[in-house]
Amino acid sequence: MSAQLKSLIAPKYRACYRRLVWSIVPHMREGTVRANGIEFAYIEEGDGPVVLLMHGYPDIAPTWAAQMRALADAGYRAVAPYSRGYPPTEVPANGFYDACTLVTDIKELVGQLAGEPVHYVGHDWGAATGYRVTAAFPDLFKRSVLLAIPHPITFAAMFMDPAQIRGRFHFWFFQMKGLAEAATSANDYAMIDYLFKLWSPKLDEPEHRALVKKSMSQPGALEASLSYYRAAFGNAPADPALAHLNDAINKPISTPTLTILGDEDPGKVAGKLQAPMFTGPMEVSYVDGTGHFLHREKPDDVSKLIVDWLAG
Numbered sequence: 001m002s003a004q005l006k007s008l009i010a011p012k013y014r015a016c017y018r019r020l021v022w023s024i025v026p027h028m029r030e031g032t033v034r035a036n037g038i039e040f041a042y043i044e045e046g047d048g049p050v051v052l053l054m055h056g057y058p059d060i061a062p063t064w065a066a067q068m069r070a071l072a073d074a075g076y077r078a079v080a081p082y083s084r085g086y087p088p089t090e091v092p093a094n095g096f097y098d099a100c101t102l103v104t105d106i107k108e109l110v111g112q113l114a115g116e117p118v119h120y121v122g123h124d125w126g127a128a129t130g131y132r133v134t135a136a137f138p139d140l141f142k143r144s145v146l147l148a149i150p151h152p153i154t155f156a157a158m159f160m161d162p163a164q165i166r167g168r169f170h171f172w173f174f175q176m177k178g179l180a181e182a183a184t185s186a187n188d189y190a191m192i193d194y195l196f197k198l199w200s201p202k203l204d205e206p207e208h209r210a211l212v213k214k215s216m217s218q219p220g221a222l223e224a225s226l227s228y229y230r231a232a233f234g235n236a237p238a239d240p241a242l243a244h245l246n247d248a249i250n251k252p253i254s255t256p257t258l259t260i261l262g263d264e265d266p267g268k269v270a271g272k273l274q275a276p277m278f279t280g281p282m283e284v285s286y287v288d289g290t291g292h293f294l295h296r297e298k299p300d301d302v303s304k305l306i307v308d309w310l311a312g
Helices: 003-008 011-024 061-073 099-113 125-136 152-158 162-167 179-199 206-216 221-232 240-245 266-273 299-310
Strands: 029-035 038-045 050-054 077-081 118-123 141-147 257-262 282-287
Touching (some): 029 099, 038 099, 050 125, 061 299, 099 240, 125 141, 125 257, 152 266, 206 221, 282 299
Parallel strands (some): 118 141, 141 257
16 A cells, blocks of 8 residues: 555554454455556455456445355456545545546556456446446456446436436535535535435445445545536546547447346436447346345345356
């Protein structure tokens, strides 16, 4: 771990982080790797072909605990990085969180962690980036599984429905710099508890949410997590050096892709709208009785869908 990264993460947090994560993912290994100019922390389990798992908001790498174990048991090396700005991954000084930067993060993580094509699994922001990175760099991916988020091209149609706007009010609220930070961090990050309850009403995991809050409470991390949304609306800077990827990330996708949606998540209606964005095999599956965090609500069902899809 670099001196810069150590300076961003208090020793007390590092020790607490390890104890909490080990209690959730007892068989994991941990490491760091430098990609796209910053140092990424990751956890991993198993040996074999690499499956890269990327989390969303508000979440962190151990969200994949059940899926990592299932993938390891199936003969894969499951690697789950903490996304940029989510400690113990570095909070970058340049503040880039635009789509092309996130795609480049994945491209370079694949190169550093595998050096050959990988399988990709993403949830929420990890899913949104998954559609874009497989479009831009199809040769880097064998198959992909994307959870809770249909292709971003469907968002415009989704937001014509008032119920979608209610469930995704955070897209707009997070544009209010200063107010959004204050509201999200207030009362021991009660916003995190609220969003989990809003999006997955049947899920109650205070221990996992506590781990998310500890990551988000580190210096710069809260603003970083909100900057994903600001960049999506053009209210945070984009890396001008990556502007050449703007067309590539919206190309039709040839990578065989499975989208998995919770059947109680309002966003499920958009699953049927994404077919025109694929030239390769694409399927949409729904998991009964689940909302947005479906991989934690019914981990065995979701893990089986993932393992079966990756097996081809």
